[in-house]
Amino acid sequence: MRDLSLSESLAESEVTAVARPLPGADVETGGKPERSALRTVLGWSRPSIWLPCLVLVGLLAGGWQLYAVHNPYVIPKIQQIFSSLGDRPGFYVTNALTTLQEAMVGAVAGMGTAFVLAVVMSFVRVIERAVLPVAVVLNVTPIIAVAPALVVAFGFGETPKYIITAVLVFFPFLINSLIGLRSVDPLALDVFKTLHASRMEILWRLRLPSSLPFLCAAARICMPLSLVGAVVAEFVAAGKENGLGTLIVTAASLANLPVIYASVVVLAIMGISLFLLVVLVQSRVLAWHSSQTVKDR
Amino acid sequence: MKAPPSPSPSPLKIPTTPHGPAPSEVPSAKDRLVIDGVSKAFGRGKDRVAVLENATLSIERGQFVSVIGPSGCGKTTMLRIVAGLLDVDKGEVSIFGEGVTRAIEAKHIGFVPQSPALLPWRSVLDNVRLPLQLNKRANEWDDRAAMDPVEVLTAFGLGHVLRRRPSELSGGMQQRVAIARAFVSDPPILLMDEPFAAVDELTRESLRYELLSIWQSNMKTVIFVTHSIPEAIALSDAVVVMSANPGRIQQIVQVPLPRPRGDLLETTAEFHELEDQVRFAIRAGRSHP
Numbered sequence: 001m002r003d004l005s006l007s008e009s010l011a012e013s014e015v016t017a018v019a020r021p022l023p024g025a026d027v028e029t030g031g032k033p034e035r036s037a038l039r040t041v042l043g044w045s046r047p048s049i050w051l052p053c054l055v056l057v058g059l060l061a062g063g064w065q066l067y068a069v070h071n072p073y074v075i076p077k078i079q080q081i082f083s084s085l086g087d088r089p090g091f092y093v094t095n096a097l098t099t100l101q102e103a104m105v106g107a108v109a110g111m112g113t114a115f116v117l118a119v120v121m122s123f124v125r126v127i128e129r130a131v132l133p134v135a136v137v138l139n140v141t142p143i144i145a146v147a148p149a150l151v152v153a154f155g156f157g158e159t160p161k162y163i164i165t166a167v168l169v170f171f172p173f174l175i176n177s178l179i180g181l182r183s184v185d186p187l188a189l190d191v192f193k194t195l196h197a198s199r200m201e202i203l204w205r206l207r208l209p210s211s212l213p214f215l216c217a218a219a220r221i222c223m224p225l226s227l228v229g230a231v232v233a234e235f236v237a238a239g240k241e242n243g244l245g246t247l248i249v250t251a252a253s254l255a256n257l258p259v260i261y262a263s264v265v266v267l268a269i270m271g272i273s274l275f276l277l278v279v280l281v282q283s284r285v286l287a288w289h290s291s292q293t294v295k296d297r
Numbered sequence: 298m299k300a301p302p303s304p305s306p307s308p309l310k311i312p313t314t315p316h317g318p319a320p321s322e323v324p325s326a327k328d329r330l331v332i333d334g335v336s337k338a339f340g341r342g343k344d345r346v347a348v349l350e351n352a353t354l355s356i357e358r359g360q361f362v363s364v365i366g367p368s369g370c371g372k373t374t375m376l377r378i379v380a381g382l383l384d385v386d387k388g389e390v391s392i393f394g395e396g397v398t399r400a401i402e403a404k405h406i407g408f409v410p411q412s413p414a415l416l417p418w419r420s421v422l423d424n425v426r427l428p429l430q431l432n433k434r435a436n437e438w439d440d441r442a443a444m445d446p447v448e449v450l451t452a453f454g455l456g457h458v459l460r461r462r463p464s465e466l467s468g469g470m471q472q473r474v475a476i477a478r479a480f481v482s483d484p485p486i487l488l489m490d491e492p493f494a495a496v497d498e499l500t501r502e503s504l505r506y507e508l509l510s511i512w513q514s515n516m517k518t519v520i521f522v523t524h525s526i527p528e529a530i531a532l533s534d535a536v537v538v539m540s541a542n543p544g545r546i547q548q549i550v551q552v553p554l555p556r557p558r559g560d561l562l563e564t565t566a567e568f569h570e571l572e573d574q575v576r577f578a579i580r581a582g583r584s585h586p
């Protein structure tokens with residue numbers, strides 16, 4: 001369920017020991033665990049952390065460049081990519097914003113719907129029994145394949161892009177939400193029940209907070225995934241609108257390799273930013289969770 | 298609601314100890330927690346296992362009763378039945394003349410589970426506030442005074458960690474928080490399932506006397522499941538010894554030691570005698586099931 005991301009593996013490595021609060025250091029203030037985002041940044045100041053990665057990136061870039069020099073029609077040189085970016089930054093930003101807007105509308109719609117459905121399913125067992133097997137099957141289906149059909153149905157406007165993105169993030173988020181809402185400490189549930197807590201109270205005060213780690217894990221997957229949805233939708237329905245996917249398709253038809261790879265670079269930056277955004281939100285929302293703190297026991 | 302049974306067969310009836318509540322005549326149903334002929338099995342068909350068989354027990358208001366017995370003899374099951382978390386197959390539980398459901402609705406039961414089961418996203422203080430926030434309707438039902446969470450935590454020696462998260466506390470402190478949470482809404486009944494099981498022996502002994510002194514100041518009716526014979530004797534008015542396969546109540550050992558009790562009590566001859574009595578009862582339960 002939990003994919004170990006870069007920043008997480010950083011947070012869980014020796015780096016954490018640096019900013020780790022001393023056991024019993026301070027009663028009133030020192031007891032609070034440091035934020036993992038802060039810890040991660042602190043970790044980056046140590047060469048032993050970033051140097052191996054930097055070396056690998058350097059090697060890859062060198063290999064790329066060597067290949068590009070001899071095969072100019074397969075991949076562009078790195079400086080061509082960046083000069084394309086540097087020449088027309090506004091152009092890329094405009095296209096990126098279009099794609100981002102499609103991705104975010106779709107992501108919010110898909111994740112929101114999935115979560116609401118998960119809550120309903122956790123209340124009504126029959127609905128869960130009906131929906132869950134279907135959701136599991138659809139989750140492992142390459143649902144993106146319906147994109148052309150959605151374009152046929154909804155035309156070339158923004159609607160099919162929202163729908164494709166929403167559909168793509170829907171199932172992973174639904175399944176994670178369901179697991180999260182169920183992953184309740186059974187003894188804590190006992191305590192709630194002996195206090196005659198209502199189902200709403202159990203939902204708000206127990207199930208929802210318990211599900212947050214799962215929702216965050218799902219969001220870390222779904223936010224970058226929404227970009228995939230938006231780009232593929234633009235591939236399929238290219239033509240009218242701008243957007244990085246449209247740009248890539250157009251550039252490919254003109255064999256303009258630097259523009260294609262410049263768009264890919266922009267998409268990569270967007271994906272990383274979305275991921276880091278989720279990690280940042282998570283470090284606030286999940287400050288209590290064991291993934292964010294180091295236990296001194 | 299059916300009235301609980303008339304005074305039960307004498308060996309299972311716990312008489313008022315000299316130091317228990319008002320030494321009046323036979324206490325009425327309103328002043329007793331009665332477990333009457335309760336049986337419970339899990340599974341069906343071939344997998345059916347009788348976990349509890351014909352358990353009968355009557356506890357007077359304000360008594361502290363410990364339950365001791367081998368693992369798997371149904372102690373937790375019995376506690377969960379009284380807490381309204383499990384239904385019985387046979388028999389009946391009546392709490393001060395009312396059914397379990399009614400007692401739950403009125404928040405009359407404080408439950409301390411086997412592990413602290415604190416909410417990790419809440420501070421210590423907010424964890425203890427929880428019972429006051431849930432099922433608020435019951436807060437005004439009777440004249441019991443919900444306590445101030447800060448005061449309760451201070452009484453348990455946790456006044457200095459109010460804002461900490463549970464994960465920042467030691468196991469013993471977490472257990473104290475769980476007990477404080479059960480005390481805060483001032484329920485007349487406390488059910489504790491091996492609350493000190495996961496705590497080291499030294500902490501365990503100090504927790505024992507902390508609990509004792511707090512209990513002595515407000516005399517709730519307590520069912521306390523434990524694995525420790527000295528713990529059971531030091532705390533209780535009576536020790537219920539259970540035997541396994543299926544879980545039965547083997548014997549009830551009265552503990553007529555004076556109250557208030559302190560930790561010197563454990564060095565007395567009477568204490569050791571009672572320990573042996575409980576030990577023999579456990580052994581007897583093992584030899585002929």
Ligand SMILES: Nc1ncnc2c1ncn2[C@@H]1O[C@H](COP(=O)(O)OP(=O)(O)O)[C@@H](O)[C@H]1O
Pocket residue numbers: 339340348367368369370371372373374375
């Ligand atoms: N929900 C359940 N389903 C099936 N078996 C159970 C369940 N709860 C408890 N048991 C079984 O009942 C027996 C008694 O359990 P328990 O009451 O927890 O014992 P104790 O608390 O005395 O150790 C055990 O053998 C256990 O496996």
Ligand SMILES: [Mg+2]
Pocket residue numbers: 372373374411490
């Ligand atoms: Mg148990």
